[in-house]
Amino acid sequence: MTDKKPKNVFQDGAISSEFIGNSIYKHQTKTSIGAHNIFLGQVRADVIEGKTVAAIEYTAYEAMANTKFHDIRETAFEKFELTCMHIYHSLGTVKAGEICLFVFVSSPRRKVVFEALEFIVEAIKADVPVFGKEIFEDESHQWKVNS
Amino acid sequence: MLITIKYFGQIAEATQTQEEQLDLPQHSIGDLLTVLYSKYSALQLKDFKIAQNQKLVGLDTLLTGEDIALLPPFSGG
Numbered sequence: 001m002t003d004k005k006p007k008n009v010f011q012d013g014a015i016s017s018e019f020i021g022n023s024i025y026k027h028q029t030k031t032s033i034g035a036h037n038i039f040l041g042q043v044r045a046d047v048i049e050g051k052t053v054a055a056i057e058y059t060a061y062e063a064m065a066n067t068k069f070h071d072i073r074e075t076a077f078e079k080f081e082l083t084c085m086h087i088y089h090s091l092g093t094v095k096a097g098e099i100c101l102f103v104f105v106s107s108p109r110r111k112v113v114f115e116a117l118e119f120i121v122e123a124i125k126a127d128v129p130v131f132g133k134e135i136f137e138d139e140s141h142q143w144k145v146n147s
Numbered sequence: 148m149l150i151t152i153k154y155f156g157q158i159a160e161a162t163q164t165q166e167e168q169l170d171l172p173q174h175s176i177g178d179l180l181t182v183l184y185s186k187y188s189a190l191q192l193k194d195f196k197i198a199q200n201q202k203l204v205g206l207d208t209l210l211t212g213e214d215i216a217l218l219p220p221f222s223g224g
């Protein structure tokens with residue numbers, strides 16, 4: 001069983017641990033799954049020239065981003081034997097220590113989910129037009145660059 | 148040809164606007180860029196990609212009248 005219908009990827013603000021826990025819980029009915037793998041992106045309190053990042057404010061070209069997320073899903077289902085996959089990304093303000101990206105892949109067997117998760121996360125970082133503005137504690141900002 | 152141009156992230160900061168419509172006689176993305184560089188000199192220092200109808204395009208691509216977006220480096224996740 002695949003899970004290919006379009007998803008609402010963007011969430012307003014941080015992704016809560018309750019939401020993540022509930023997502024895991026919902027998969028208990030899908031008993032062909034033998035392995036899940038989860039990536040959680042967390043906002044880091046980087047210190048840059050003596051100033052500490054307090055939050056990241058995310059914006060996106062939403063229409064293109066949703067198309068890209070969809071393409072990544074389709075490619076991942078073609079490349080890997082996945083039972084299902086879910087991607088959630090924050091928009092708006094996410095404070096340091098909070099979760100801004102949640103990727104969840106499931107398969108009958110474990111090896112697939114390790115490879116699939118890395119492929120998906122790297123594709124999101126490279127191909128999806130999302131922009132992070134790092135807000136410092138003194139309310140100045142700089143634009144985040146993915147390394 | 149009336150074209151909608153969308154600006155994102157630090158590009159929107161440089162142009163001080165998120166979206167505008169320009170009536171352009173020009174034919175290519177490169178021609179459009181020449182117009183934008185003269186309108187917003189701050190853009191010349193910025194790194195960005197250009198999408199037309201949500202697909203990344205090069206300078207030689209012809210304008211179709213569909214939406215254009217100026218996209219700074221992606222930094223999701």
